[in-house]
Amino acid sequence: MHRLLLKLTATLLLHLLSCAAAAAAADTERRIVDLTHAYDTSTVYWPTAPGFELTVDADGITDQGYYYAANTFRSAEHGGTHLDAPVHFAEGRHSTEQIPLRRLIGPGAMIDVSTACAADRDYQIVVADILAWERSQGRTVDDRIVLFRTGFAARWPDLERYLGTAERGDDAVAKLHFPGLSAAAARWLVESRRVRAVGIDTASIDPGQSRVFEAHRILFAENIPAFENVADLSALPAAGFQVVALPMKIAGGSGGPLRIVALLPDG
Numbered sequence: 001m002h003r004l005l006l007k008l009t010a011t012l013l014l015h016l017l018s019c020a021a022a023a024a025a026a027d028t029e030r031r032i033v034d035l036t037h038a039y040d041t042s043t044v045y046w047p048t049a050p051g052f053e054l055t056v057d058a059d060g061i062t063d064q065g066y067y068y069a070a071n072t073f074r075s076a077e078h079g080g081t082h083l084d085a086p087v088h089f090a091e092g093r094h095s096t097e098q099i100p101l102r103r104l105i106g107p108g109a110m111i112d113v114s115t116a117c118a119a120d121r122d123y124q125i126v127v128a129d130i131l132a133w134e135r136s137q138g139r140t141v142d143d144r145i146v147l148f149r150t151g152f153a154a155r156w157p158d159l160e161r162y163l164g165t166a167e168r169g170d171d172a173v174a175k176l177h178f179p180g181l182s183a184a185a186a187r188w189l190v191e192s193r194r195v196r197a198v199g200i201d202t203a204s205i206d207p208g209q210s211r212v213f214e215a216h217r218i219l220f221a222e223n224i225p226a227f228e229n230v231a232d233l234s235a236l237p238a239a240g241f242q243v244v245a246l247p248m249k250i251a252g253g254s255g256g257p258l259r260i261v262a263l264l265p266d267g
């Protein structure tokens with residue numbers, strides 16, 4: 001009788017433990033938000049860059065009787081969801097593999113400018129947008145990875161709607177229309193704040209109509225990297241989440257394909 005009771009208790013305990021493990025796994029799934037577009041033939045690249053190419057090297061049953069798949073891919077560094085390393089626009093600054101990990105992993109700030117960007121596709125993010133976040137959160141953006149939500153991720157991968165033009169080549173660059181960071185806001189970020197990195201859900205941290213890429217040059221001179229073509233940010237709160245943004249570690253790279261996710265708090 002006693003032994004039966006012990007056995008029942010042990011079974012019940014095991015059951016409870018496995019339920020708790022399953023619940024923890026479900027929580028972990030719910031708490032991670034993927035902020036990355038997949039790479040395929042529809043992935044958006046800069047008009048002057050070749051698109052993503054995947055060639056199948058093997059896909060089938062081998063002579064030895066097991067299944068085997070392997071591909072080769074080819075990609076410009078700056079296409080799809082990607083990193084801009086500071087050296088992209090600032091000579092002598094960090095290349096992809098030199099960026100300290102603390103700039104790629106850390107607490108996030110999500111600054112939502114989607115209303116302004118829906119009204120004006122050439123909207124330039126201003127200092128007041130960042131100050132509004134700081135006022136509402138009761139803290140500065142210091143030490144954060146700052147993600148700007150323009151809402152343009154919802155237009156991906158429609159080139160007309162996302163970039164402003166579906167044309168390719170040098171002449172298409174003048175036809176780009178999407179929101180970005182104003183030079184004044186970039187300058188204020190490096191002079192008045194210390195952010196780890198910045199990210200945006202458009203093709204460039206500079207607005208589409210920019211010709212001299214001031215936001216890139218100002219941020220990168222201070223070794224602040226950027227994440228571009230970030231996917232939908234609408235599931236993120238304004239603060240209280242961590243960002244993990246790990247690019248392919250290309251030695252001497254000016255950027256590279258990026259997997260970026262956000263970790264939301266429990267509950």
Ligand SMILES: [Zn+2]
Nearest residue numbers: 078084228255
């Ligand atoms: Zn880039």
